Amino acid sequence: MSISAILIGLFFALNIGASGAAASMGIAYGSGVVKRRMALLLCAFAVFLGAYFGGGEVVKTLGNGIIPSETFTIAISIIVLFSAALSLFLANILGIPLSTSEVVVGSIIGAGLVYQTIFLEKIAWIILFWFLTPFLAFLLAIIGQLVLKVKPFQGLLRTQVAVKILPLLLIVTGMFEAFSAGMNNVANAVGPLVGAGVMSIESGILLGGLFVAFGALFLGAKVLETNGKRITSIRLEDGCLISGTGASIVTIASIYGIPVPLTQITTSSIIGIGFVKEGLSVLKKQVVMQLFTVWIVSPLISMVLSYTLIQILIEHNFYPIVVVIGVLISVFGVVFLQTRKDAEMALTSNVIERKGEN
Template identity: 65%
Template sequence: MLTNIAILLGLFFAMNIGGSGAAASMGISYGSGVVKKGLGLLLCSIAVFLGAWLGGGEVVKTMGSGIVPESTFTVQIALIVVASAALSLFLANIFGIPLSTSEVAVGSVVGAGLVYQSVFVGKLLWIMSFWLLTPIIAFVLAIFASSFLKNKRVKNWVESRRAIPILSVMVVVMGLFEAFSAGMNNVANAVGPLVGAGILSSGDGIFWGGLFVAFGVVLFGRRVVETNGKKITKLRLEEGCIISGTGATIVVLASLLGIPVPLTQITTSSIIGIGYAKDGLKVLKKDIVVRMLTIWIVSPVLSMILTYTLIQLMIEQNVYPIIAMAGVAISLFGVLFLMKGNNSQLKVQQETVKIK
């Protein structure tokens, strides 16, 4: 019974990954009018499945046995790990908080490892270094690519009529490349713990996980493509090629190394890099940087705490760590409340001085 529930939950999680993350890869192609929505989603689903099937094995190994030993995973723990990751994303969607699927999944696995003190700390730090470095690399590469487009000859060719058909094909190809990379990297988030627990073999996990990510693209991706393609910002075809190509290349290389990385943050960094090349420092708004760092921290911590709490309560039946965590949370909120009160009082005093 628990095994079947774990498989169903993992596959449902895979569908949501396809609908939210993978489908976004065709947003630029659809938004620029190069492909229709239905065709774009169909092509994306094929690319996602091929990415998972052909190249998802290394990241699945990492999620199943690279962060914590396989012995940590039982059917019950794998169920809780997948459920915590899915619930974290669900809660984030309700409150409108953008979280990284890869970071949430890794945090959930780490939460299980903390209960049994079995986390491979060196591997975890290696993964976290990629989370920090890959957006920076994407930002720098986008600047260099944008600078190349400013070359007079290149600029004249891009603006000529004969460039439009070539760029139209390129932006679709790069979008599919990005979808392929998403399949390579993200399928492990849903099935890695199931493979680690021996519920699914690596081959079955990759096949069924990839298939359900692809289903998710077709079933749930219409709204995401609409938002990314037409409701956020307008991008030129050549800029779309840079964004998709840069993000996909980085994610594919990370996948070959078995590192789960946040595709959304990498793509966002590429967009910021293009903006920096055009408008300079004013595009580097403090709130954008703070928002990305906040997501980087909140995504894994939220799922980690949730997994840790559920395992302690449901499997270990140990309430003492939960009481300690609740005490820390209450203390933290209390300090923040007092700081807010002091700031408000200080503002009132300053206004009073001004009036006098």
């Protein structure tokens, strides 16, 4: 059973690396600063370094900071990881972007609810960081964008020196973001395994770091391509601001052992830049509503799945199933209605634009 647990954790690490590649080096690749293969190599290298040298604190949090390590049997660690992976799989089918950090924390909370062994103070700190870090990224992006709009900086950005330095700076900040992702995200795959005593922290961050890096290198090309094409309109200085802001926040959170959602932090930085350029209208866009949906849905789905599977498979208690099914129907119903509303709004907007052109 230990081997099965390790295989599930490492498979999860591969997928974390694949999805994290675009988040870190997508801007550098999309702007043409670095080729695809080199972008993936740099991402894999930086992700591994971040995991190996700085991933230990978040591993400790997920291994014994949310629930006691005594609660983490091998069977429960398998269910926790399976619930997180299944949540991501269901979300991908429905087109809902979820945070790996949030689904793993949700799965662990589900296990803690079964045995009533949750450290509430630690959970409160984690949830507080989930809300504060994207908001901080939003504010820092606004400040940075306003600074870049000052005339001296505008003049500096047009010089030949800036033209040569900005591409290099974009690669460095992209690698810094990948490094921070390794610090924070490797724990999502190996934290429950360390809590169950299947592996030590040292072997967990080594193996987890390697497989996150392999995932970025060998499975991240498609995600990198998609993300790169989306962000080609972002200026180099904006890309440095986004990557640098997100990486700094995630690194600080990782030092204190707090798992945070890098995707939401990066998205919040982009929204902050958009806020300076477009004003309040950017806050009404679909991406903002999607951000709030992810905050709510990510931990809730995995928590419910973990709680249910432990009750059925380990405790042989089938009574909670009715309640759980009701919760899942409610959650997916809200998401479906929100998606339908967004689609209708987009359709209405297109119709109005066509009428204006005619």
